[in-house]
Amino acid sequence: MNSAISYIIDFLLGDQKPVKHNCRIGYTSDPQLFHQYNLVIVASSFFNEQVYGTPLSMPELPLKEIKGVPLLFGEAETTWHEDTLVVYADIIASAYFLLTRYEEIRRRDVRDEHGRFPGKESLPYRAGFIHRPIVDEYGKLLCGWLREAGVSITEPAPHIRKIWLTHDVDAPFYCRSLRNAVRETLKGKGIKNALRLLKQPLEEDPYYTFPWLIEQDNKVINRLGKKRSNALYFLKTGGKSVHDKPHYNLRMPDGASLLGLLQSRQVVVGLHSSYDAGKNPLFIEKERELLGRISKQKIRHNRHHYLAGREPEDFVLLERAGITDDFTMGYPDVAGFRLGTSRPVRWINPANKHVSSLILHPLTMMDVALSETKYMSLSYDEAFDYCLCLISRVEQANGEVVMLWHNDTVSELQTRNGAVKWHRDLYAALTDELKKR
Ligand SMILES: [Zn+2]
Numbered sequence: 001m002n003s004a005i006s007y008i009i010d011f012l013l014g015d016q017k018p019v020k021h022n023c024r025i026g027y028t029s030d031p032q033l034f035h036q037y038n039l040v041i042v043a044s045s046f047f048n049e050q051v052y053g054t055p056l057s058m059p060e061l062p063l064k065e066i067k068g069v070p071l072l073f074g075e076a077e078t079t080w081h082e083d084t085l086v087v088y089a090d091i092i093a094s095a096y097f098l099l100t101r102y103e104e105i106r107r108r109d110v111r112d113e114h115g116r117f118p119g120k121e122s123l124p125y126r127a128g129f130i131h132r133p134i135v136d137e138y139g140k141l142l143c144g145w146l147r148e149a150g151v152s153i154t155e156p157a158p159h160i161r162k163i164w165l166t167h168d169v170d171a172p173f174y175c176r177s178l179r180n181a182v183r184e185t186l187k188g189k190g191i192k193n194a195l196r197l198l199k200q201p202l203e204e205d206p207y208y209t210f211p212w213l214i215e216q217d218n219k220v221i222n223r224l225g226k227k228r229s230n231a232l233y234f235l236k237t238g239g240k241s242v243h244d245k246p247h248y249n250l251r252m253p254d255g256a257s258l259l260g261l262l263q264s265r266q267v268v269v270g271l272h273s274s275y276d277a278g279k280n281p282l283f284i285e286k287e288r289e290l291l292g293r294i295s296k297q298k299i300r301h302n303r304h305h306y307l308a309g310r311e312p313e314d315f316v317l318l319e320r321a322g323i324t325d326d327f328t329m330g331y332p333d334v335a336g337f338r339l340g341t342s343r344p345v346r347w348i349n350p351a352n353k354h355v356s357s358l359i360l361h362p363l364t365m366m367d368v369a370l371s372e373t374k375y376m377s378l379s380y381d382e383a384f385d386y387c388l389c390l391i392s393r394v395e396q397a398n399g400e401v402v403m404l405w406h407n408d409t410v411s412e413l414q415t416r417n418g419a420v421k422w423h424r425d426l427y428a429a430l431t432d433e434l435k436k437r
Contacts, residue, residue, distance in 0.1 A: 119336070125336075169407060174197070206413040342401075
């Protein structure tokens with residue numbers, strides 16, 4: 001059995017591994033081999049050399065379902081072959097397709113203006129299950145089949161394994177330079193007002209909402225403990241493109257104060273790799289090194305600015321740059337389960353099926369994905385209900401909740417690109433909810 005397939009079987013079972021389960025679960029289409037196993041998942045043609053990487057490998061809509069779970073490959077049938085339970089639903093290829101973003105290497109021509117694969121083009125969205133971590137649901141099916149086949153296996157009670165409270169620092173300050181003051185003046189806000197903004201202490205800058213975010217996050221962390229919850233700030237050190245503006249310098253007094261504040265509160269600091277680095281991942285290493293030098297910390301966590309990690313294979317360079325954990329894997333235009341799972345998963349390269357050591361932490365929800373007109377365009381109530389639905393799905397799957405809220409969207413100014421006014425309230429309501437879980 002190749003390593004990607006055995007990794008996927010392990011991953012589906014999660015903590016519920018029976019002893020030597022690989023001897024008991026077979027993945028084959030050869031009936032001669034069925035008797036060797038308690039349970040056989042019959043391999044569809046997906047991994048066949050003549051099929052893999054060709055148009056034949058793409059699932060067709062509408063999808064079949066097995067026990068209410070959408071199935072990408074195989075048939076919704078089970079049967080007995082003497083003492084062996086034989087399942088024709090190819091949940092291994094289905095999970096592989098979702099976990100590896102296989103669809104994105106087959107559809108290279110489908111990208112948005114930032115080079116990203118749009119969530120609304122994805123199979124999970126088009127097939128109506130983006131709000132369900134169906135790979136985790138496959139895991140539950142697999143455990144059920146193993147039990148049916150006489151293998152003793154227990155499942156843990158639903159709980160959220162970890163909550164990551166994460167913040168991308170795109171624009172830490174609103175008006176801290178002469179250039180900012182000129183911008184305010186040109187906006188017609190008056191030079192007096194601009195100078196007032198410029199002269200006020202850093203703590204009063206409208207985008208400097210970090211003390212408030214730290215306070216919200218600590219409510220969760222103090223209740224659940226650091227093992228189950230972490231605050232994580234992604235900081236930028238590179239990028240020259242217009243999409244990387246505003247540029248800020250963590251060595252200048254304001255940047256140093258911000259870094260000092262974050263470090264004094266012992267939050268995790270990660271790299272917010274630039275828009276430019278999304279285009280050319282070779283830049284990631286330099287940006288990581290610089291952040292490490294400035295912060296005097298080993299930087300292991302990454303999230304791409306604009307969530308603009310582009311091609312699946314780009315993760316090779318992320319890993320080579322020394323990143324061990326990436327938090328980019330959500331769609332910018334729709335919140336939900338981009339990889340089909342709510343659990344941290346090793347990155348598998350769909351180009352060569354290699355299982356890497358890089359851990360992907362699927363993003364559960366992002367402030368602007370919920371609200372922006374061109375994305376989900378939800379009202380406060382709709383966004384709150386949708387987020388609660390996602391949180392419950394994570395809980396059922398014993399997964400991680402990864403929240404992404406920006407410091408500027410919770411600003412009292414709320415000026416970000418037509419941003420709505422409720423991001424701050426929603427964050428407070430959701431963190432309130434999470435600390436009860
Ligand atoms: Zn960003």
